[in-house]
Amino acid sequence: MKTAKIRLYVEHPLGQGQTVPLDRAQAHYLFGVMRLGHGDAVLLFNGQDGEWRSEVVEKGKRGGVLSCVEQSAPQRDPPDLWLLFAPIKKARTDFIVEKAAEMGAARILPVQTDFTNSERIRQDRLQTHAIEAAEQCGGTFVPEVAPLERLDKVLNDWPEGRHLMFCDETLAGGAFVLPDRFSGQSWAILIGPEGGFSEAERNRIAAMDGAHPVALGPRILRADTAVVAAITVWQAQLGDWL
Template sequence: MSDTTSRPRFRLFVDAPLSEGVAVALTRDQTHYLASVMRAELGEMVLLFNGTDGEWAARIAALPKAGAALVPERQTRPQAPEPDLWLLAAPLKKDRTDLVVEKAAELGVSLLMPVFTRRTNAGRVNTDRLRAHLIEAAEQCERLSVPQLSEPCPLDKVLADWPTDRILLFLDEGGSGIPLAHVLNGMPGEKLALLVGPEGGFDAEERRLIGSKSFARAVGLGPRILRAETAAIAALAVVQALTGDWQAPPRSSP
């Protein structure tokens, strides 16, 4: 049996309530990972989170292939507020989309929405895959939640249904954007979303449509032409550093 005072080797997201003594069933895949891949043993501790009940240290009480049973013993972290930051991103080539999804979770995105544009290859979105990537990244980066994944949506519908209390920062490679840090300095406390186009960028009509919306702000990311996934990751970092939760000191390791 492992030492219960050392940090558990595993941290898993579960879609079930977490409270002391109430057993939680893992999925078959999670169980396979624990038992067969990582050779976890009965009695070993696992950190669990579900996005609402904080993080718990739970003990492996049973390891049947159909689903391990874990019993939460103590809360290791209470649920805490997390940034309210959306990322709307046109699907890219598979490995580049995977990268954006992983980094979105690490960089504290609360909601990720794939957006179809005229230059998007619409066959590219596998939401089950994206969701699995979001969960894995959230497990690894110590988040207490998994970013919400919206159904993929065409750009014109996104703009038509936009919530008017949220600013849409449009990453504009066309040269008309204001430097991101300047834009952020002028909007403390606003709810924000970032919009990133596909590899080929937005077309002129799309740019005109976005620009016509009162909630949209064209922002620039400097003089070099960034790839779409670089723009997404870079902009998320700047938003968190200037208006998000990077202002807070880092959480000390347990």
């Protein structure tokens, strides 16, 4: 048996001896592209049951079956961190979702702010990016990509007790503090669009109980850079990098 290097996300329970049917696209990828044969290994995860080493037990052009042999990694969920971001140009929005999944965000919420140009997103496409990022980075968890909502609606329904790390580019060069007494609690990071937030949004957020405005250094970062930088700061100070 070859060493298992291929990681595949499946929507199916995983466990000792569990068989997992493949759909047409998965069969094409494993047998057509990657040229796997009977007995070859695939690492499976479903976002809940950890990672399982499986073997090919049936292969066909339109499907196939894998069988779980042993758990190769335990389930590991990220900390309770949401990422709220304003969609920007397509390639950079894809990038933001990929990076958030890699960096360990638990939920990704595209939000429409006063200065957001984008009126729609392809939620299914972004969810696929999140899955591919998890396959690539060795994670066992896939963050959900929520539908696009207006920021003011999201803030109206804000869950009690969830802190908000508000990355406000008007603070560039200013303070940069996350109070570590809030470690282990529920958090969200909010990254604005190019052009930042409106005065109304800024006031609204400042008035929220759990809002923590932070600066990400002395330079103005692009939104996609700011996402990676903000999650790094959060993970390193309050999250699972400690």
